[in-house]
Every structure is written in C-alpha cells, then in structure tokens.
Amino acid sequence: MIRHGIVKSLNERKISPFDRITPRETDVCDCIARGLTTEGVALELGISVSSVKTLRTRAYRKLNIGSKSELFAMLLNFLA
Numbered sequence: 001m002i003r004h005g006i007v008k009s010l011n012e013r014k015i016s017p018f019d020r021i022t023p024r025e026t027d028v029c030d031c032i033a034r035g036l037t038t039e040g041v042a043l044e045l046g047i048s049v050s051s052v053k054t055l056r057t058r059a060y061r062k063l064n065i066g067s068k069s070e071l072f073a074m075l076l077n078f079l080a
Contacts, residue, residue, distance in 0.1 A: 005030030006075055015078065017063050025059035028052055032068050033075060
C-alpha cells in the first residue's frame with residue numbers, strides 16, 4: 001500500500017527541490033523515508049530492484065544528495 005508521505009506532500013506543494021522529481025521518484029523517496037530497503041521498495045511499488053535503484057539515483061541527483069541519510073536530513077529541515 002502506497003501512503004501519502006512527506007516527499008509527496010512537498011512535491012505537490014511545489015517546494016523546491018522536491019518539485020523537480022517525478023511522481024514515481026517521489027514514491028520511491030517516500031518509501032525510503034519510511035525506512036524500507038531497496039527490496040522492500042520494489043515489493044511495495046511492484047517494480048524491480050533495478051528500477052528502484054534507477055529511480056532513487058535520478059531523484060537523488062535532482063535533489064542534489066547522495067544518500068538516504070542526506071534525504072532524511074533534508075526532510076528533517078522541512079519538518080523543523
């Protein structure tokens with residue numbers, strides 16, 4: 001089940017840089033933010049592990065980050 005998460009909310013509100021990522025990249029980032037592994041994201045979204053890695057890489061590039069730790073830090077800054 002895909003939940004409406006923080007990344008999707010930021011994307012829909014056109015908050016930069018989250019407004020640059022696609023809906024599918026947003027889904028992947030929301031799953032990561034929920035603590036799912038790459039394999040868990042693939043199962044949750046019904047896509048291959050390879051697709052998750054590609055979507056994650058593209059999203060991170062657009063967000064100018066390189067890891068899930070940086071994603072968490074970025075999200076915490078928006079929640080503060």
